[in-house]
Amino acid sequence: MKVTFFADLRRFLPRGADGPQPYTLPDRSTVDDLLAVIGVAPNTDVTIAVDGEQAARETPLRDGADVMLLSPMEGGA
Amino acid sequence: MDRYGYWNKILHVNLSDHTTWIEEPGDAFFRRYAGGRGLIAHYLLKYVPKGADPLGPDNILVIAPGVITGAPVPGAGRHSVGAKSPLTGGFGESESGGYWGAELKRAGWDAIVFHGVSPTPVYLWINQGAVEFRDASHLWGKITGEVEDAILAELGDPLIRIAQIGPAGENLVRFACIANELNEVAGRTGMGAVMGSKRLKAIAVRGKTAVKIADQRGLLAMAKWVSGTMDEKHRAFHEFGTGAAMQGKSLEGGMPVLNYRRGAADTVAKVDAIAVRDQVRVKMGACYACSVRCKKVVHIEEREEAARAAAETVYKGRARVAVDPLGRYRVDPRYGGPEYESLAALGVNLGLDDLIAICKSNEMCNYLAMDTVSLGCTLAWAMECFEKGILTLDDTGGVPLRFHDADGVIKLVEMIAYRRGIGDLLAEGSQRAAQRLGRGSEAFLTTVKGMEMAMHDPRHMPVMRASYLLAPTGGDHMRQTSNRNGLRNQIGLCHFLAYEDDQSLEILKTVTGWDITPDEMVTTAHRGLTLARLFNLREGMTRADDRLPARFSDPLPKHAGLTRDQQDKIVTDYYVEQGWDPATGVPTAETIRALELEADAVHAG
Numbered sequence: 004m005k006v007t008f009f010a011d012l013r014r015f016l017p018r019g020a021d022g023p024q025p026y027t028l029p030d031r032s033t034v035d036d037l038l039a040v041i042g043v044a045p046n047t048d049v050t051i052a053v054d055g056e057q058a059a060r061e062t063p064l065r066d067g068a069d070v071m072l073l074s075p076m077e078g079g080a
Numbered sequence: 081m082d083r084y085g086y087w088n089k090i091l092h093v094n095l096s097d098h099t100t101w102i103e104e105p106g107d108a109f110f111r112r113y114a115g116g117r118g119l120i121a122h123y124l125l126k127y128v129p130k131g132a133d134p135l136g137p138d139n140i141l142v143i144a145p146g147v148i149t150g151a152p153v154p155g156a157g158r159h160s161v162g163a164k165s166p167l168t169g170g171f172g173e174s175e176s177g178g179y180w181g182a183e184l185k186r187a188g189w190d191a192i193v194f195h196g197v198s199p200t201p202v203y204l205w206i207n208q209g210a211v212e213f214r215d216a217s218h219l220w221g222k223i224t225g226e227v228e229d230a231i232l233a234e235l236g237d238p239l240i241r242i243a244q245i246g247p248a249g250e251n252l253v254r255f256a257c258i259a260n261e262l263n264e265v266a267g268r269t270g271m272g273a274v275m276g277s278k279r280l281k282a283i284a285v286r287g288k289t290a291v292k293i294a295d296q297r298g299l300l301a302m303a304k305w306v307s308g309t310m311d312e313k314h315r316a317f318h319e320f321g322t323g324a325a326m327q328g329k330s331l332e333g334g335m336p337v338l339n340y341r342r343g344a345a346d347t348v349a350k351v352d353a354i355a356v357r358d359q360v361r362v363k364m365g366a367c368y369a370c371s372v373r374c375k376k377v378v379h380i381e382e383r384e385e386a387a388r389a390a391a392e393t394v395y396k397g398r399a400r401v402a403v404d405p406l407g408r409y410r411v412d413p414r415y416g417g418p419e420y421e422s423l424a425a426l427g428v429n430l431g432l433d434d435l436i437a438i439c440k441s442n443e444m445c446n447y448l449a450m451d452t453v454s455l456g457c458t459l460a461w462a463m464e465c466f467e468k469g470i471l472t473l474d475d476t477g478g479v480p481l482r483f484h485d486a487d488g489v490i491k492l493v494e495m496i497a498y499r500r501g502i503g504d505l506l507a508e509g510s511q512r513a514a515q516r517l518g519r520g521s522e523a524f525l526t527t528v529k530g531m532e533m534a535m536h537d538p539r540h541m542p543v544m545r546a547s548y549l550l551a552p553t554g555g556d557h558m559r560q561t562s563n564r565n566g567l568r569n570q571i572g573l574c575h576f577l578a579y580e581d582d583q584s585l586e587i588l589k590t591v592t593g594w595d596i597t598p599d600e601m602v603t604t605a606h607r608g609l610t611l612a613r614l615f616n617l618r619e620g621m622t623r624a625d626d627r628l629p630a631r632f633s634d635p636l637p638k639h640a641g642l643t644r645d646q647q648d649k650i651v652t653d654y655y656v657e658q659g660w661d662p663a664t665g666v667p668t669a670e671t672i673r674a675l676e677l678e679a680d681a682v683h684a685g
Contacts, residue, residue: 009324011316057333071331
């Protein structure tokens with residue numbers, strides 16, 4: 004699958020990398036599994052989109068899914 | 081005694097007779113008010129008579145950095161501007177970054193209080209301790225870039241910093257702003273109109289004396305912490321500035337779209353900060369002493385040849401200059417680039433996905449000096465009125481007010497700044513315009529206390545609800561009602577720096593040498609908020625003004641509307657937290673005593 008990191012979550016990009024990053028996970032993996040692989044702590048406030056739709060942490064991931072990880076916005080940001 | 085962080089010098093300027101005097105209010109004064117909002121509210125209560133016309137001679141204009149402004153640490157480049165607001169009729173305050181506030185401190189001044197009205201246009205020239213009134217007749221009517229060039233040439237020092245109004249302020253547009261360094265603005269609550277009403281075109285400042293710091297080594301450690309944790313704490317701001325998370329906001333259904341009626345737009349990615357970086361941005365700019373560098377600078381040319389030439393000569397090949405493929409607009413990098421609020425207010429909320437036109441209207445707002453949020457929301461209100469037939473071509477003099485019309489917005493920006501045609505009505509702000517128009521147009525307002533709400537929907541973001549309901553300035557999104565941000569508005573610390581509260585305390589201590597506790601910091605924030613509340617109550621505001629407009633009772637596709645009961649609970653809880661009467665929001669006698677505001681409260685009756 005392909006993961007795009009937005010705003011503050013770009014700190015999880017591999018050093019020097021930019022743009023969407025490829026990840027491979029076992030069948031029947033969920034968003035939560037993906038976040039664990041990336042290293043996003045369970046209590047991190049993050050908005051997730053899978054194939055353009057807002058998703059929950061337990062949302063299953065299909066092979067080739069397009070995942071976006073977005074920061075929630077605060078005032079002024 | 082040794083004095084750090086401030087000079088104990090307030091400059092008073094009487095514009096009516098062109099005299100000045102210096103007030104030295106003493107150390108206890110600075111510890112009590114800390115600068116910014118605290119100082120502004122103190123002087124508004126003291127000098128502005130109850131019921132004064134915000135655009136008349138009895139209003140004052142206060143420019144107040146904080147006690148840490150000018151210290152060499154990231155985030156310390158802020159100053160506040162305050163007056164009775166011509167938009168709300170109550171407490172007016174706005175903050176700006178850049179270098180101007182630090183320059184004022186380096187010139188040896190803690191604040192300026194302007195009284196009266198000058199008989200003719202003037203600008204003030206502050207050169208260290210010397211203060212001079214200078215004729216500004218030749219500058220009146222000019223846009224900000226022309227004025228900056230003229231003053232720098234006249235005074236002969238390129239390091240002078242200038243805060244100024246544009247044509248919008250001269251024309252008393254009620255949401256005119258005050259710009260400094262051309263691309264930083266004290267945008268909200270119409271402070272530019274107050275300055276225009278005083279015929280004060282600009283304030284030029286040159287300072288050469290470093291602000292004294294109590295603990296240089298401690299402060300340097302804090303500055304190093306910011307640069308050392310850039311990736312972890314400030315990466316998005318450093319890379320994009322504001323607006324990099326717009327796609328997330330739209331996905332969650334909380335993006336203001338078509339006058340706050342929809343929570344999402346599938347065109348958001350065309351106009352967010354990522355699109356700005358990839359298409360039109362040439363570099364990032366910074367404020368005084370700040371390593372975060374979160375300020376976008378965009379440059380667009382009308383023709384390919386001009387863009388290529390600029391890329392080679394101005395940027396030495398290090399940046400690509402964008403071209404408007406339709407050859408319509410040039411956008412001058414001197415005026416910076418759009419923040420999130422502008423991308424949303426001048427873009428998505430008006431149904432626009434034309435990034436170049438949005439950058440153009442943002443540039444115009446900077447050189448005409450108007451607040452992009454109030455202007456954008458006023459246009460959104462007018463467009464909904466037009467869509468529903470409440471405003472017609474007969475009313476607008478034949479000018480269509482349509483969503484999705486990027487070139488139409490550009491024309492309207494200028495019409496408003498110069499109060500031409502329908503622009504004259506819209507220059508009053510949406511609430512006054514609705515009161516004048518009637519016909520049910522009040523139903524489409526997005527104002528609190530008369531000021532247009534910023535681009536964060538409270539139906540989507542619970543954290544915004546108290547901010548909009550209870551900010552003393554009205555529809556403000558910066559959560560100035562909280563202790564953290566309330567304090568930052570007083571001491572002069574940027575909200576975008578990710579300092580924890582104990583680090584803010586450390587900065588305050590290292591700069592001033594004060595042995596200040598977390599409890600005293602909270603008290604200082606409460607003091608500023610309570611002073612502003614006293615001013616609003618004196619000017620006739622009541623609990624009924626702590627309410628969201630009807631639009632926000634309607635649901636969004638993904639979020640419920642906010643009920644009266646929900647709003648009432650937030651308001652009452654906040655009153656209790658601040659030590660105000662739970663029913664009326666009037667600060668109690670006990671709170672006034674605890675905050676040591678007895679002398680200020682005398683003026684609040």
